[in-house]
Amino acid sequence: MNQDDLKRAVAAAAIEYVPADCIVGVGTGSTANFFIDELAKIKHRIRGAVASSEASAKRLKGHGIEVLSLNDAGDLPVYVDGADEITRHMHMIKGGGGALTREKIVAAASKKFICVCDESKLVDVLGNFPLPIEVIPMARSSVARQLVALGGQPALREGFTTDNGNLILDVRGLKIMNPVELESTLDHIAGVVTNGLFARRPADVLLLGTASGVKTMTA
Ligand code: 5RP
Numbered sequence: 001m002n003q004d005d006l007k008r009a010v011a012a013a014a015i016e017y018v019p020a021d022c023i024v025g026v027g028t029g030s031t032a033n034f035f036i037d038e039l040a041k042i043k044h045r046i047r048g049a050v051a052s053s054e055a056s057a058k059r060l061k062g063h064g065i066e067v068l069s070l071n072d073a074g075d076l077p078v079y080v081d082g083a084d085e086i087t088r089h090m091h092m093i094k095g096g097g098g099a100l101t102r103e104k105i106v107a108a109a110s111k112k113f114i115c116v117c118d119e120s121k122l123v124d125v126l127g128n129f130p131l132p133i134e135v136i137p138m139a140r141s142s143v144a145r146q147l148v149a150l151g152g153q154p155a156l157r158e159g160f161t162t163d164n165g166n167l168i169l170d171v172r173g174l175k176i177m178n179p180v181e182l183e184s185t186l187d188h189i190a191g192v193v194t195n196g197l198f199a200r201r202p203a204d205v206l207l208l209g210t211a212s213g214v215k216t217m218t219a
Pocket residue numbers: 027028029030031032081082083084093094095096097098099100103
């Protein structure tokens with residue numbers, strides 16, 4: 001089984017968590033894309049989806065699935081998304097695809113967060129993957145200086161603009177021993193829109209693709 005097979009398997013398993021006749025929250029990235037393809041197979045059973053990015057909205061619409069705004073949809077029963085890293089406590093780093101802000105918003109509005117990952121994403125401590133931080137363009141340098149003061153090494157994601165018209169700083173070298181605390185600390189830097197730590201609102205269920213099958217984990 002290659003990595004795509006593992007992603008496809010967890011995407012298929014996530015369909016079990018989608019209630020009939022609901023509006024489902026949909027993440028962004030290659031694993032979320034497999035989930036969208038699975039969702040297409042049961043599209044007659046759902047009312048539609050709220051997408052966490054323009055890219056996911058386009059893929060959903062391509063399958064004939066109605067895409068609603070979160071404002072119109074209200075709270076959602078379930079959100080399905082991948083992660084760049086996840087711990088056994090269900091804390092995550094997200095934003096490798098740059099969609100972290102909308103992902104955090106849709107996750108916050110969802111009753112259940114189902115994280116779908118291949119086994120390479122499960123880690124003991126977060127931080128090997130550079131932490132993405134979405135910043136308002138005029139604050140790029142001042143935010144970067146404050147990240148350096150916190151012990152990080154920020155790098156601008158070259159040639160990339162988020163769906164919200166902002167920039168991404170990818171930060172290496174942060175010791176993430178307390179993800180809940182660091183998430184709050186980073187959110188308090190003026191000019192930070194969102195940071196890629198998803199710890200205050202962790203995943204509820206992790207569907208982990210392994211060579212021996214899909215493992216279901218909870219905190
Ligand atoms: C996008 C994300 C993705 O969930 C994360 O990057 C994982 O992507 P993939 O499923 O392609 O490995 O946070 O902003």
